Amino acid sequence: MVAHLVRLLGPPYLSLAEEAVQQSMVRALEVWPYQGVPEKPEAWLFRVAHNSAIDTLRRYQFIGARTQDIVAALGHPAAPDPAHPGIEEHLRDDELRMIFMCCHPEIARDSAVTLSLKVCCGFSIREIARAFLAEESAIAQRIVRARRQIQERRLSLDMPRGPDLELRLDAVLEVLYFLFNEGYTAHEGDTLIRRDLCLEALRLARLVAGSSLNAPRVDALVALMALQVARMPARTDDAGELILLDEQDRGRWDQQLIALGFEHFDRSIAGDTASEYHVQAAIAATHARSSNDWPLILELYDQLLALNDSPVVRLNRAVAVAKVRGAAEALASIEPLRENAKLREYYLLMALRGHLLSALGRGAEAAEAFRAALECRCSEPERRFLERKCRQRMTKRFMRSRYPRSETEGGALMVRNTLSLSGTRECPRHLPGDAMEFNSGT
Numbered sequence: 130m131v132a133h134l135v136r137l138l139g140p141p142y143l144s145l146a147e148e149a150v151q152q153s154m155v156r157a158l159e160v161w162p163y164q165g166v167p168e169k170p171e172a173w174l175f176r177v178a179h180n181s182a183i184d185t186l187r188r189y190q191f192i193g194a195r196t197q198d199i200v201a202a203l204g205h206p207a208a209p210d211p212a213h214p215g216i217e218e219h220l221r222d223d224e225l226r227m228i229f230m231c232c233h234p235e236i237a238r239d240s241a242v243t244l245s246l247k248v249c250c251g252f253s254i255r256e257i258a259r260a261f262l263a264e265e266s267a268i269a270q271r272i273v274r275a276r277r278q279i280q281e282r283r284l285s286l287d288m289p290r291g292p293d294l295e296l297r298l299d300a301v302l303e304v305l306y307f308l309f310n311e312g313y314t315a316h317e318g319d320t321l322i323r324r325d326l327c328l329e330a331l332r333l334a335r336l337v338a339g340s341s342l343n344a345p346r347v348d349a350l351v352a353l354m355a356l357q358v359a360r361m362p363a364r365t366d367d368a369g370e371l372i373l374l375d376e377q378d379r380g381r382w383d384q385q386l387i388a389l390g391f392e393h394f395d396r397s398i399a400g401d402t403a404s405e406y407h408v409q410a411a412i413a414a415t416h417a418r419s420s421n422d423w424p425l426i427l428e429l430y431d432q433l434l435a436l437n438d439s440p441v442v443r444l445n446r447a448v449a450v451a452k453v454r455g456a457a458e459a460l461a462s463i464e465p466l467r468e469n470a471k472l473r474e475y476y477l478l479m480a481l482r483g484h485l486l487s488a489l490g491r492g493a494e495a496a497e498a499f500r501a502a503l504e505c506r507c508s509e510p511e512r513r514f515l516e517r518k519c520r521q522r523m524t525k526r527f528m529r530s531r532y533p534r535s536e537t538e539g540g541a542l543m544v545r546n547t548l549s550l551s552g553t554r555e556c557p558r559h560l561p562g563d564a565m566e567f568n569s570g571t
Contacts, residue, residue: 345400355390476505
């Protein structure tokens with residue numbers, strides 16, 4: 130909505146467009162509970178936002194006669210802007226253009242990406258902070274700095290052309306990566322997956338891949354997204370509960386999206402250099418071909434670590450280490466991460482630690498780790514998953530105290546049947562190929 134308004138009003142009125150959209154949301158909260166949700170809620174919000182912007186413009190007499198042109202445009206769907214015939218078709222999409230506008234090369238990269246996620250993707254400061262594993266105050270400051278730079282340097286947010294577009298490509302890809310990541314495994318809320326965000330990120334990435342800006346790293350990102358989206362139907366059950374990779378029904382994976390992913394993956398290897406997107410796409414492709422080639426997956430994580438030695442990559446790698454070399458070495462590899470400030474509120478660190486401790490037979494410590502994970506913010510399906518793990522650990526400790534294995538084989542059998550411990554069954558999401566690689570590389 131913001132991107133659409135900015136195209137109608139012009140880049141100088143970015144703040145006005147944001148305010149108008151916010152007012153439309155407030156108006157919906159006031160009206161819909163009493164009058165009901167309209168048949169086309171998106172169109173209703175657009176109309177209210179448009180009218181709010183025009184009322185403001187008229188009140189302060191910002192644009193005079195141009196107001197009538199904007200009013201006339203409100204009843205028509207978005208179309209390529211005739212004032213910019215030089216913009217190629219694939220880059221005329223309102224949202225994609227807005228992301229390119231925000232990713233100005235004179236704005237610091239992290240600030241530009243943050244501004245794009247806030248303005249173009251509609252993320253809250255809290256959601257952006259979770260994606261970056263950063264404090265909310267730090268993210269708010271990034272947005273303030275970006276706006277200040279635009280104002281003080283009088284930077285134009287007009288759509289760039291030619292070489293200027295190329296300068297912004299990596300920042301734009303990073304925005305699309307974060308957009309997909311938030312949809313693939315929501316950081317909070319009632320659902321694990323926000324399919325709309327994933328499909329929108331894939332759509333925008335394919336537009337870039339279809340333009341003159343296409344490069345191997347763009348195809349690699351499209352491949353990564355397509356291969357991950359293909360598994361969405363199998364990632365949750367009918368009740369919305371989390372299904373881990375080893376337990377997913379591969380028959381529910383979308384074969385058309387897998388084919389699309391491999392098509393772009395094949396294109397991506399045409400270049401001379403490998404990006405992080407290439408390695409992550411290779412991990413996803415390995416899972417799409419086989420779920421058992423953990424030595425190769427570990428090798429790929431080693432390559433990813435060489436490109437980006439981040440705590441999140443190290444956490445992901447530990448899952449592959451556990452598969453190939455055992456839980457003890459995996460646990461030793463993540464112990465230093467407990468001192469990392471960025472992972473202090475990252476529930477997956479404690480959840481993975483709980484799984485590894487459980488595999489080593491250290492039940493009391495495992496239960497404590499799962500309880501610590503529950504204190505961190507996560508989505509409701511993930512929280513329910515962790516609660517089940519805590520209950521299972523408590524049940525196992527109780528059964529062992531009442532029915533020692535040395536006294537009764539039946540008790541031991543009951544414990545095994547209750548917990549069904551095998552492979553990575555207890556490890557929450559973010560297994561390789563199951564969203565783990567889709568977190569901030571910071």
